[in-house]
Amino acid sequence: MLPDPNLIFGLRQVEFSYIEERLALQSIDLQVCRGESVAILGANGCGKSTLLSIMDGLIFPTKGIFEAYGNRITESKLAHEEFARFFRRRVAFVFQNPDVQLFCPTVLEEVSFGPLQLDLPKQEIERRSHEVLALLGIGHLADRAPFNLSGGEKKKVAIASVLSMNPEVLLLDEPGNGLDPRTQAWLIEFAQQLREAGKTIVTATHDLSIVDEIADRIIILDENHRLAADGPTPEVLRDQELLLKANLIHEHYHHHNGVLHSHRHSHIIGHRHEH
């Protein structure tokens, strides 16, 4: 049977552990199709970043199968230049900590790093790099050293550095972390533009306030590192029991008219709860 041409990632019974006896992921069954916007939700340490690293072929399942574009991804598969080239130009990863991603002397070189490896003509590389910098509003930083920038600027450079390769899939690890409200709002709007442009976006986050704006499907990892839910965003966000169990919302105690009471509390679109 031919593989589904729309299927980008397929994970079957994937398990991963950094240290033998401590599982970071277990029994993960998951598929991501072309053009989808998926949010991976879960509390700290549930395995979101590990799952993204597997999807980017940086680490490999200790058990189970991970496939991308119909190919089983293993260390030896990605050790072949031909396949690595095919895979890396399509799948890009924006790390939680932009510092680990930026290693060139200037912002412009950082953004050109990817296109240079694609062997594009020099003029095209320059055009792409400047266009991406302008798109993200950081054209004025082109000659600056990345390590001297602010957190928000670094994040934008990190995004620019992968966008210049025009990837089909963007893996974003906690994209809103450490950003000021304005940069965070910009990021949400930008993610929406990319989504509308047909990019496949997988975002790992524990921030419920941005989820319904950036994803049409939610995957929840529970604190046992298993898949707890996989469904359309509104449906999953309505399931308060599930969110509470996954440690994404909490019981909130406070006074109203002198009476102490509790209810579930989340930050889905601002600070919202019902009385």
Added chain:
Amino acid sequence: MPPERNRLLPSWMLAPPGPVESQLGGSSPSDKKLSSFAEKTIYSIFHLLRDELFSERLSRKKGVLQRLDPRTKLLMSLSLLVTLSFLHKIWLLGLTYAILLILALMSHVGFWYFLRRVWLFVPLVTGILALPATLNWVTPGNPLWILHRFRQDFQYGHWSFPQTLAFSDNGLRSALLFISRVGVSVSIVVLLTLTTPWQRLLRALRVLGVPQFFVFVLGMTYRYIHLFLSLMLDLHFGKKSRTLRASRWSQDQKWVASRMGYLFKRSHNLGESVYSAMLARGFQGEPKILEELEWSRSDLLAMTITVSLCGALGLLQRLLV
């Protein structure tokens, strides 16, 4: 048709990706293997430290050595190390090593694992150090294997060299003794660190009078290795995720150098912050653990056996001259 706001995105970003070929990799003759020296080194360091230093896999098991107080194990190790430095008979070193192997097995440390941890690198490192001493020019003796024969003896300053350059029997014996002594000594330390959690070991060092400064530096080093190990791997992943083709040796070197600089800068900045954070939580330089160290009967027994063993080894050395 893309929506209006996507007019903001450049046209090349809206272009669809190329076709997906069903099977790639390893099929074309021009296909190269992607593997860099930086990647191999980082993975090796990462796996070694993660598995051996931080997992505390063996130190949490319930074996003979794990039951002992860390101070006892430290004193036992020191006594054995001092005794070893006086031994000149290889078979006595062999006897000590056999006892260590039995102890390792009784402490759930695998036989081959324990052997590999020491004997894979000790002969290599100490062998290089001991190599000059095996030659008759450094250690006079009967030549066993002649490497080169010169026309005549010659002199350089105060040193005179015989006509033949060879491995001498005395030289090889000294080298073997040196390698064995280092190997057995390293085995003692390996056994100690494998069977003792790091925090308890630091506490024992402090209790036994090692200056606070050294213990503090050791403790900080341990914390830092852990932190920088993760960071180092992330740095590598940061590059790997954007690498499309095998990089040149020089590019790898440049990247490694720039990352070393970054790590240095980061460690410098972080050092101050971590120390301030520790001070803010009441740290005064003394490593403390929840579990109090307690001597037990088995500690007394172990210490008695060790002292007797050291005495017996010394006596055998003297009697069998």
